Amino acid sequence: MLGPNGAGKTTSISLMLGLRQPTAGQVRLFGLPPTDRRARSRCGVMLQESGTTSVLTVREIVDVFRVYYPAPLPAERAIAMAGLAEQAGMRIGALSGGQRQRLYFALAICGDPDILFLDEPTVGMDVEARRGFVASIQTLAAAGKTIVFTSHYLREAEELARRIIVIDHGTVIADASPQELKARVPGKKITLVAGRPFTGKDLEGLPASVISATGERASLLSNEPAAVLRELFRRGVDVADLEVTGADLEEAFLALTRRAEPAAP
Amino acid sequence: MLVVQARSEMRMRWRIPAFSVTIVALPVLFFTFFGLPYVKQTLPNGINLGAYLIASFAAYSVGSVMVFGFGIGVATERGLKVDVLMRATPLPPLIAIAAKVVNALAYALLSLVVLIVYGVIVGGIRQDLLVWLDVIARLLAGSVPFIALGFAIGYTCGPNVAPAAANLVYLPLSFASGLFLPLSQLPGFVRAVAPYLPAYHYGQLAWSAVGAGTEPMAVSLAWLAAYTVAFLAIAFRAYRREESRKFG
Numbered sequence: 001m002l003g004p005n006g007a008g009k010t011t012s013i014s015l016m017l018g019l020r021q022p023t024a025g026q027v028r029l030f031g032l033p034p035t036d037r038r039a040r041s042r043c044g045v046m047l048q049e050s051g052t053t054s055v056l057t058v059r060e061i062v063d064v065f066r067v068y069y070p071a072p073l074p075a076e077r078a079i080a081m082a083g084l085a086e087q088a089g090m091r092i093g094a095l096s097g098g099q100r101q102r103l104y105f106a107l108a109i110c111g112d113p114d115i116l117f118l119d120e121p122t123v124g125m126d127v128e129a130r131r132g133f134v135a136s137i138q139t140l141a142a143a144g145k146t147i148v149f150t151s152h153y154l155r156e157a158e159e160l161a162r163r164i165i166v167i168d169h170g171t172v173i174a175d176a177s178p179q180e181l182k183a184r185v186p187g188k189k190i191t192l193v194a195g196r197p198f199t200g201k202d203l204e205g206l207p208a209s210v211i212s213a214t215g216e217r218a219s220l221l222s223n224e225p226a227a228v229l230r231e232l233f234r235r236g237v238d239v240a241d242l243e244v245t246g247a248d249l250e251e252a253f254l255a256l257t258r259r260a261e262p263a264a265p
Numbered sequence: 266m267l268v269v270q271a272r273s274e275m276r277m278r279w280r281i282p283a284f285s286v287t288i289v290a291l292p293v294l295f296f297t298f299f300g301l302p303y304v305k306q307t308l309p310n311g312i313n314l315g316a317y318l319i320a321s322f323a324a325y326s327v328g329s330v331m332v333f334g335f336g337i338g339v340a341t342e343r344g345l346k347v348d349v350l351m352r353a354t355p356l357p358p359l360i361a362i363a364a365k366v367v368n369a370l371a372y373a374l375l376s377l378v379v380l381i382v383y384g385v386i387v388g389g390i391r392q393d394l395l396v397w398l399d400v401i402a403r404l405l406a407g408s409v410p411f412i413a414l415g416f417a418i419g420y421t422c423g424p425n426v427a428p429a430a431a432n433l434v435y436l437p438l439s440f441a442s443g444l445f446l447p448l449s450q451l452p453g454f455v456r457a458v459a460p461y462l463p464a465y466h467y468g469q470l471a472w473s474a475v476g477a478g479t480e481p482m483a484v485s486l487a488w489l490a491a492y493t494v495a496f497l498a499i500a501f502r503a504y505r506r507e508e509s510r511k512f513g
Contacts, residue, residue, distance in 0.1 A: 019353060031350060037355045040355035047350065049346050049349050050349060050350045051345035051350060052345070052347055055276075055280040055281060056276060056280075064273045067270075068266065069268045107350075111355075193346065226418065
């Protein structure tokens with residue numbers, strides 16, 4: 001689930017897990033209400049907001065959590081997959097922020113769940129940790145587990161996901177594979193400087209989305225830059241300066257989720 | 266699951282000795298100041314005052330394990346967001362609570378044994394072993410209202426407020442119930458209020474075990490049951506309110 005902050009990703013996960021109740025409609029996990037223990041026994045969860053005691057060791061807390069599940073992984077395996085093998089005997093209070101994140105991941109997978117919910121799992125992870133995390137995710141996915149994770153980085157979603165659901169303001173904007181999404185997202189950025197301030201009519205109806213248009217400068221994203229330029233010239237827009245570059249992925253993604261800013265009057 | 270959870274709770278407590286030691290040491294300390302000087306005296310009904318006082322402080326001691334343990338414990342976990350993490354696991358909430366209760370009872374037992382041994386060795390208070398066992402059994406079984414009070418405090422207060430709230434509630438309550446100074450020594454208006462207080466009736470459980478009870482058992486048990494329901498209702502309402510606030 002991909003979307004900017006405040007899009008509703010965490011709320012969606014909470015609903016799916018039965019941590020929050022829907023105001024309308026119902027949620028089913030494995031065909032059961034998510035609050036059902038049988039459903040929860042098959043889920044592993046890594047939330048953004050989490051806490052744990054600081055006096056137990058990594059090994060000890062994994063041992064405790066494992067027992068909640070009917071067919072857990074061996075503790076060493078969960079700890080190793082989270083990249084904490086060296087820290088297994090350390091007290092939780094002595095772990096660094098990144099190590100704590102890994103611990104929450106270990107707790108999420110120690111029950112050998114069929115489905116994993118990870119809310120912004122790579123926040124606070126250093127390069128090393130992230131690499132290990134990605135490898136673990138790929139191993140789990142290959143083993144047939146379903147992994148639902150949230151992110152606001154398009155790159156991360158593309159790297160890890162086979163299906164991306166783009167959400168913003170609580171609505172699904174797109175639901176497609178990374179390839180399909182890329183195709184839908186404009187690939188070129190056109191930056192224009194005109195001889196006079198842009199008007200709304202100049203930019204209306206173009207095969208492009210407007211990122212910004214203030215005064216004499218305008219920024220557009222499009223998959224058909226040639227068509228855009230042809231039309232602009234046909235409309236008699238006096239173009240003083242022009243640049244066409246590959247669209248930055250993040251910008252392109254923003255175009256999907258943000259309403260185009262109105263052209264300055 | 267319960268065994269593992271209880272063991273884990275035990276481990277966590279053991280590793281923060283400051284808390285546990287205080288809980289066990291304070292009643293002994295209070296008894297030393299308020300009780301020890303009078304252990305040789307005899308009550309009008311012939312019961313040794315020392316035995317009466319040990320019973321008082323024993324009741325205070327178990328009550329404090331429950332009120333402070335659950336009051337501060339639950340509030341701290343809420344503050345650390347442990348409850349958010351635990352909610353997503355399949356651990357049934359009842360098992361989580363049962364594990365805490367088992368632990369609290371173990372500490373209460375330890376606290377009682379320490380106090381009684383202290384009373385016997387230092388205070389020279391002699392009673393039949395069965396009497397001591399009776400005191401212990403009644404106080405442990407009857408500690409439910411104070412577990413409930415602990416939960417009420419733990420769910421209504423944040424982790425910073427909880428210790429203060431526990432102290433502000435429990436110390437005056439114990440004092441007014443005659444657990445520090447015998448009721449006959451308390452001012453008139455306090456004596457009038459005492460029979461309405463949970464700690465007073467809790468004290469009655471222990472006092473009657475040493476032969477110094479002044480209320481029918483049924484009456485005290487009824488009061489304790491009523492307070493249990495009231496405290497649980499407060500705790501439950503606070504829990505629900507937080508549920509809808511935190512989890513919508």
